[in-house]
Amino acid sequence: MKNEFDTALPSIRQVQTLIKEATAVELKLMSGELLTGKIDWQDQNCLCLLDENKQPTIVWRHAIAYLRLQSH
Amino acid sequence: MKNEFDTALPSIRQVQTLIKEATAVELKLMSGELLTGKIDWQDQNCLCLLDENKQPTIVWRHAIAYLRLQSH
Amino acid sequence: MKNEFDTALPSIRQVQTLIKEATAVELKLMSGELLTGKIDWQDQNCLCLLDENKQPTIVWRHAIAYLRLQSH
Amino acid sequence: MKNEFDTALPSIRQVQTLIKEATAVELKLMSGELLTGKIDWQDQNCLCLLDENKQPTIVWRHAIAYLRLQSH
């Protein structure tokens, strides 16, 4: 299905909540690589992740396999 | 073909049934990784899987290779 | 090219024939994994494969590399 | 760019010529796998390759990396 950036969609809303609450997350990429941090913003193309030093990583959506809360 | 999120399509309807019946499933990803759990919701972009501790994993559709019932 | 689910297209029609005739097929995935079975249905997003125990596997089209008749 | 199935495009026309002249080709897939044969037909979604025993393999376009004439 054509991907949609519609703020009413659960997938967009839940990321928006993770941004607002500054929740630590894990992003698993299609390549198997795991990124961790807090989501700073999202748009149609990308999510931006901040690491513990507040350094941003701009991750393309097409590269993301899944997202979950950071395990402790 | 342009992917469609049309609730009349078998691929959308059958996932909807799996959600309603809280069926345990296996999601095999394009990367070869296997995720298991119950599907909590689906939208155009993602499926959300709940593990046995009810922790959610938001899985992007483009990352999914196939879905089947959990083998016993 | 934008993929199309047009029943006049050879790629859609030939899968439809495989469904009707319950032909055993091999589906090779982009990941290299090989699935075998009979195709139960197709829609814009997915093909559904039934294994020898009639268990369904819903395979996303974007994950399929190629399809051929099962070798004996 | 949105892929197009426009018979005026070189990529579509040249495959059409390969079909008409029954030229033996190599298809290299994104996964690294190499398929060989003669192209039987093409449509928006797929190319169909016939092996030396005239057995068809339906290859999805998204899985193809490149196509060249079979090396001797």
Added chain:
Amino acid sequence: MKNEFDTALPSIRQVQTLIKEATAVELKLMSGELLTGKIDWQDQNCLCLLDENKQPTIVWRHAIAYLRLQSH
């Protein structure tokens, strides 16, 4: 979601800033390969990276996993 080249989007604007400020970046590709350099331009399809000898590499967006500032 359909990717968009809209200069109001954070993902487009932030790359535009990296271009203007000639910031050294790392581009991690879907294949795991890492490219480094300064971004020279972006358009709908590609980003162009200049290495230390000012040699350009045209990188397709679909191949990019993530972008971050070059680590020291």
Added chain:
Amino acid sequence: MKNEFDTALPSIRQVQTLIKEATAVELKLMSGELLTGKIDWQDQNCLCLLDENKQPTIVWRHAIAYLRLQSH
């Protein structure tokens, strides 16, 4: 973003220049494979590369990671 075959775009124009000037290039694919040659033509779907024996390889755009001038 929806890829565009617009001859005003830098990514299309620069490939057009490489064709006109018969510049030797390297094409790195998503699979990690490296192809070398001169670009013969481009269209919405593909680039065609000629090797030193003028043999053509039709490369699908979705398979390309990056393009650079051939290193000496």
